[in-house]
Amino acid sequence: MPVKTRYLLCVSMDVEPDYEDLFNEVYDEEHIPYLMKVEGVHAVSRAKGESFVFAMAGEKKTVDAPSPSYIAMYEIDGPEVVASDAWAAAVETGRWPGEVRPHTSNRSHAMYRIV
Numbered sequence: 001m002p003v004k005t006r007y008l009l010c011v012s013m014d015v016e017p018d019y020e021d022l023f024n025e026v027y028d029e030e031h032i033p034y035l036m037k038v039e040g041v042h043a044v045s046r047a048k049g050e051s052f053v054f055a056m057a058g059e060k061k062t063v064d065a066p067s068p069s070y071i072a073m074y075e076i077d078g079p080e081v082v083a084s085d086a087w088a089a090a091v092e093t094g095r096w097p098g099e100v101r102p103h104t105s106n107r108s109h110a111m112y113r114i115v
Contacts, residue, residue, distance in 0.1 A: 005042050005075040008112040012068040019103035030094040040081035046072045068106045
């Protein structure tokens with residue numbers, strides 16, 4: 001995915017297995033659409049980690065699925081976007097804060113400047 005913005009916010013987390021379907025539904029149908037309305041948010045991509053075999057230097061190594069298992073990558077204009085009142089309101093909208101967030105853990109947030 002070619003990134004077209006100057007910054008990438010990566011948010012990763014685990015979710016309790018019994019809530020995984022709800023997590024994916026709410027993330028895709030509510031959480032992302034609310035955040036896409038925030039000025040400075042241009043795109044969001046999500047992924048779930050998997051184990052794989054990696055070949056390097058004549059050897060193959062099995063790599064376990066990462067933890068946290070889910071990642072969302074937000075293409076944004078800059079760090080000020082996630083400090084804005086609009087962002088703060090969007091992350092507290094819909095079912096996410098009450099029905100989904102309590103069932104997530106191992107959360108991580110990282111900001112990257114595209115070089």
